[in-house]
Amino acid sequence: MSVLQMQRFSICAMKKDRKAILEELQTIGILEVDTSVIESQDLQKMDTLPQRQLFERTAAQADQALEVLNQYEPEKTSMLSSLEGKALVDKDAYQKMVDNKDTLLQSANEIMALSKEIAESSAAIIRLETQIETLAPWLNLDVPISYSGTKRTAVIIGSIGKTAALEEIYSEIAFHAGEVEAMDIQIISESSNQTCIAATCLREDAQALEDALRTMSFSRPAQTSSLAPAVQKSKLEQEIAAFQSIIVETEGKIRAKASDREELKWFSDYYRVRAQKYDVLGTIPQSKRTFLISGYVPERVSAGLEKLMAEKYDLVVDIEEIPEEEEIPILLRNGKFAGAVEGVLESYGLPTRHEFDPSRIMSVFYIFFFGLMLSDAGYGLLMAVVCGILVKKYPRMTEGTAKMLRLFMCCGISTVFWGVLFGGYFGDAIQIVASVFFKTEVTIPPLWFAPLDDPMRLLIYSMLFGLIHLFVGLGIKGFMCMKDKQYLDFFCDVVLWFAFLIGLVMILLPSSMFRSMSQMDISFSPALNTLAKVLALGGMIGLLLMSGRSSKNPVLRIALGAYDLYNVTGWLSDVLSYSRLLALGLATGVIASVMNQMGSMMGSGIFGAIVFILVFVIGHLFNMGINILGAYVHTNRLQYVEFFGKFYEGGGKKFTPFKAMTNYVEVKEEK
């Protein structure tokens, strides 16, 4: 249970075994390398950065090639494929891939080159299409745009930057160049912002005519093709078609490469793992003949690791205890059941070395509260079964996902438990179906009571569960104080609070206020009543005097004590916070009933049944989704804020052993 004790594991070995030893360690994956403690001027570290970067680049190249492959020949994946985990690769097949890694690199490069070709062709097509677009106004012209005329006549082709009628152009020319008489102007095309024209005149008049036209913002076109626009267009279209067929052909070539996909994945992982190895290699100190490697290993495996390494290689292993004050990387070890909440704990922060690992206690409360918030037997059963099937069906999913699913499976079972207690089976589905479709009244009595009929009762229970949860939290704090032998802290911060709070609760229970709220009549014997007062008063005075014990100044000490007493409001709000157990539980049940009611509105015929089934499936899936989310978020909150607030700090560093971290595959080890 709990935080695993670590030991410092140092190896000194011959340089000739360096590669083999590093690979061995990487495969075993149980040592977190930390060479910062080794100090020596005589030892040198290798600069592995260039190689590492080369390997990383190669892995990235393969990844890009895989991405291109996926773009043109998408891999068939099911929705649940992310649960399947990494594929297992036979060691021999993997070795074969490593042997022919050069061909694979070439293949990756080819794929990238092909993809570049496609990109270039696409760009060329876009360029040609723009050219065709600029040709569009000139399509009616049957000479090339750059045509300048015959021996005696000149042809001026260009556009006027506005819409102009033929008469307007003629009159404008007559005004500016009256001497030009023989001319012919044709409008090729007209649009809202330009008029394309071709003007013919004698060569000697050409200059005058063009000057006259320029007063109407005439300009010559930018194209200088020697082909008539229509011919030019069809030529460009042919070029586009050629590029398109290149694209199709290149895509075909890429698809043909899809057979390399699997090996490319291994290839990428191979270089990724090598880069990781070189990363570590760069941190280990080396002398001329030997090298040192040191790091953290869990105590329970260190002896085994030593034996294994000493058998295979000539080396010296040194195992030492880590000094108390030094922080260690944190690895938790809990059973399958309590381990399931480790993910939840981790997202708050792992415990530090000297802290108590709350996983085991937390898992019980987590599952208990989750079930209480969801509290519908139907939903719980569905959740437990789905999670159970997924865990069974995909045994190779990542550890984190597996933990999460196992946790939800347990939560589902707890939800069934609470659902039965409260009588919720998809809300009131069974009653509704019976009364609408079979005209019979069925009542399913809840095993305990229906929350909607007596919400006050469940509210009281919610707060009771909350108080227990909080007291356990305070108890853990006490346990930690005892473990650290801080008996004064234990008494002042834990025992006094327990006395004070229990006294207050015992005063509250027989009071008329509580009786009117809960309709429960609790009366204590006079002795108990006195005990309550003594506990509360004693606790209060104790806290007042002792909480500020760190301060020497007596006035300040009392003031700090009074301030600490004020924390009782914090306890009140913490306990009230557990009312969400009731609110969320009611939400699930009532919305489920709304769905059932909506479904049954169409009456009892065939049509009514179809509508009911549709509304039932969609509505309950929606309700389930939203309430599982709510239960998850608020269970987390109760753990993080209320429970952890009493004793837990977190902030431990996760144990990250040196091992092969791959993206796609895992190599099967020979057993």
Add this chain to the structure above:
Amino acid sequence: MNGMVWALLGAALAVVLAGCGSAYGVGVAGQAASGVVTEDPSKFAKVLIIQLLPGTQGIYGLLVAFITLSKIGLLGGAAAELSMTTGLLICAACLPIGIVGLISAIHQGKTAVAAIGVVAKKPDQFGKAMLFPAMVETYAILSLLMSILAVNAINV
């Protein structure tokens, strides 16, 4: 005026106010979430969860309205005869979730936007990021509880 009008007004307010708040909250959070997904589609599931958090107020409003409607007999069966006082009582009982739902959903939406920002930069801090919007929700839950208890306690 019949008490029924007031009771119905209360139910409507619970749904309308809380629903408007949730629509706003989920809306702004959705904008932030879309921004994150354009950069990194793999964060979709995480940001979606955070986006949904301000949506619960609308559901709480619906919940209270539903309890109210079934209380005054509008859902199947005969509608109850309500006096003016009872109607007003029911209306008042619906107000907590309506008003607190509206305001808390707006603020929860803004907090969710910030939390989505956390997930965008540090996806491993998802657990903590999710907690901030959940803190806001506490007050919606408290008002929901009051509304339920109050509606339930009124004798029709």
